[in-house]
Amino acid sequence: MSQRNEITISPTTRIEGHGKVTITLDDSGNVSDAYFYATEIRGFDYFLRGMEAERLPFIISRICGVCSTAHIIASVKAIESIFETEITETAEKLRELLLMGQIISNHSLVFFFLTLPDFWFSPEEDPSKRNIFQIMREKPEIGKKAIALRSFGTRILDVIGKREVHIVSVIPGGLINPFTEREQNELLKSAENACAITTEALNLGKELFEKNWPDFRKAGDYKTAYMALTKDDAMEFYGGRIRVIDYTGKALSEYDAQDYMEHVEERRYEWTYAKFAFLKALGWPKGIVQVGPIARMNVNKRVTTKLANKELEEFKRKFGSPAYATLLFDYARLIDLTYACERARELLEDESITRTDTRVQVKPKAGTGVGVVEAPRGTLAHEYVLTKNGQLKNMKLIIPTQVNNAAINLNVKDAAMEFIHQGEIKPGLLNRIEMVIRAYDPCVKCATRQANENLTVEIRNNKGKLLRILGSLS
Amino acid sequence: MKVSIISLTCCAGCVSSFLNAGDALLEILAEDFDIVYSPTFVDLKEVPEVDLAIVEGGVRTEADEKLIREVRAKSRVLVALGICATHGGITSLGNLTSVKKLLEKEYFLPASSRLPALEDLMYPICNFVDVDYYIPGCPPMPFLIVHSLKSIVSGKAPIRHQSVVCMECHRKIIPAKLDRLYGIYEKEANHEICLVSQGFVCLGSLTREGCGAPCPRANFTCFGCRGPADSLLYRSRDIYSFLIKVISIRTGISEEKVKEELHRNPFIFHTFIFSRFERFKARERVI
Helix, strand or coil: CCCCEEEEECCCCCCECCEEEEEEECCCCCEEEEEEEECEEECHHHHCCCCECCCHHHHHHHHCCCCHHHHHHHHHHHHHHHHCCCCCHHHHHHHHHHHHHHHHHHHHHHHHHHHHHHHHCCCCCCCCCCCHHHHHHHCHHHHHHHHHHHHHHHHHHHHHHCCCCCCCCEECCEECCCCCHHHHHHHHHHHHHHHHHHHHHHHHHHHHHHHHHHHHCCCCCCCCEEEEEEECCEECCCCCEEEEECCCCCEEEEECHHHHHHHEEEECCCCCCCCEEEECCCCCCCCCEECCHHHHHHHCCECCCHHHHHHHHHHHHHHCCCCCCCCHHHHHHHHHHHHHHHHHHHHHHCHHHHCCCCECCCCCCCEEEEEEEEECCEEEEEEEEECCCCEEEEEEEECHHHHHHHHHHHHHHHHHHHHEECCEECCCHHHHHHHHHHHCCCEHHHHCCEEECCCCEEEECCCCCEEEEECCCC | CEEEEEECECCCHHHHHHHCCCHHHHHHHHCCCEEEECCCCCCCCCCCCEEEEEEECEEEEHHHHHHHHHHHHCEEEEEEECHHHHHCCHHHHHHHHCHHHHHHHHCCCHHHCCCCCEEEEEECHHHCCCCCEEECCCCCCHHHHHHHHHHHHCCCCCCCCCCEHHHHCCCECCCCCCCCCECCCCCCCCCCECCCCCCECCCCCCEECCCCCHHHHCCCCCCCCCCECHHHHCCHHHHHHHHHHHHHHHHCCCHHHHHHHHHCCHHHHHHHCCCCHHHCCCHHHEC
């Protein structure tokens, strides 16, 4: 009888949320399959039915404490599309600024706290040392800069959103509070420093990346379609249309956010609580598509701010367009960050942003509507069906990690095949596989608002007998 | 001091909030505060013995229950951070409709797969283990988390916040004469007058202070994310009628009519849904 072996990583560490990886080995000890899955479920999609649209945005933000602002803005956009509300230009600018704050606070966290340790230390480094706290011990100024940059992002959320996590000022119809000149001056003062730190982070990231590139390029480069918001060929987070390109870079479609659900479909597997989203037109599995930092680089031809545009050109020159290697997500995230800082400064310098017309009255009505934004991890879509009393009848959320779910799984398998041969597990293997997952900055919390996930890796033999579990929850 | 940070079923917002403490965070990290276990930041896979465990999230799956029991057994002091850990939080909304049953009907049966099975309800962690300190909030403000942790690290009891959010809100309470309640986007609120007096359903009069009242300051109603204040902790069944009284007095609308209007919105108490509330009696430990 053949022996079946399995390797389990649990919990996967330095990602947001709980996940688990299982790698199955064939008779000769080579990889036959690999899964990344979610073990958590909460039930948002079900228990919010019947809720008044008024309360929906700030309750739905509890799906994710990391990217709550993106959820709130997608949520109010969906409600406004049902109510046929046109918000003011001032409110649009403030919402875009909030999204920039969200990108800055998230990406600075992901770069410094989650992925930097992988570039900083060798994969063979003692795992107990491979973290930001060790880096801070060795180089305290890095910790200071990381915190200063994140603080700029969260300060934007606090000043305009009135709370740092789960903001309250954004409601259907605009924003409750105008942005005062005093607040504007305060944020402008720290914008300069934030831009300077971002440039340093970008240079540090590029340097470490170049050093490790021969190694990194091997870790998963599955070719898929890419999808992101775009406005006149430039990177966009709040408005614009959705563009999809195939793996050769050819445009497949460009459509209005309201049509999102007509282009994207979901399927589920019983081994994970997270669903898989794919392009309806191409079917499964041809329609596997990726979103997030790399997709933003691949889909867009340019960036509207100076520094970030220069970086995008360099990125395309170095890695081609589309770029495929999964670990380039980490690089692309730094370009996102550069754009977010520059764009935030631009919006803050805009004199009209302190105008007081931030709010219009809404008229509740029944209907179906979609709200789309670029969240830190990619295109985020909320679709609601409201009754004539303005209560939620049904909702469908397609979250970046659900879209990337298939690609994460394929790239985990790809990386496992690269690093495991004939049952021999090279040192640092597990972390290399985790690096691939980490590159996506997956948010298991978001993808499994329906369920509770934990990330683990199990090693089993061919009979399914468990040989080893790496991690605590299985 | 060895510290572990544990996430159960939650949104990770409480740990995000801790990271938002800026310079105060750097200060605490520079002290005797060594984070040895945290799946979000550190690569250690097994739960170690620690002096202090900080737990965010509540118990939704059997894996959560197993983990919290292990963490308790291996920690000298255990702090429940955020409303999910302290009271069950927003995921408890699933207790109203039995998410477990809904999922079995609409999703699939996890029993057949490798996924941990769901508990019958969403529980706060105190249903399974003893908790030394509770810091409720959705999420608790960064300064509240850091100040409390600083005291705990230096062996002192953290400062408690016993009263209600109204104490931290500077609006004037006036007896009004209204004929109905309003949703937050139905009209613009006046900045000086109590939101309840203007007909909005603000939960500040029930909710524990300590946040600095950021929501009412922003012209948004308090939605009770810090859980009930001390005075309401032993009278869980009275919370609803207490709110009806407060609203009736401040708006001039009859109690019956307030009750009727609140009834139309069952979600008003979303963070006040305490699964197994009766076990939550350690009020001197709520910060």
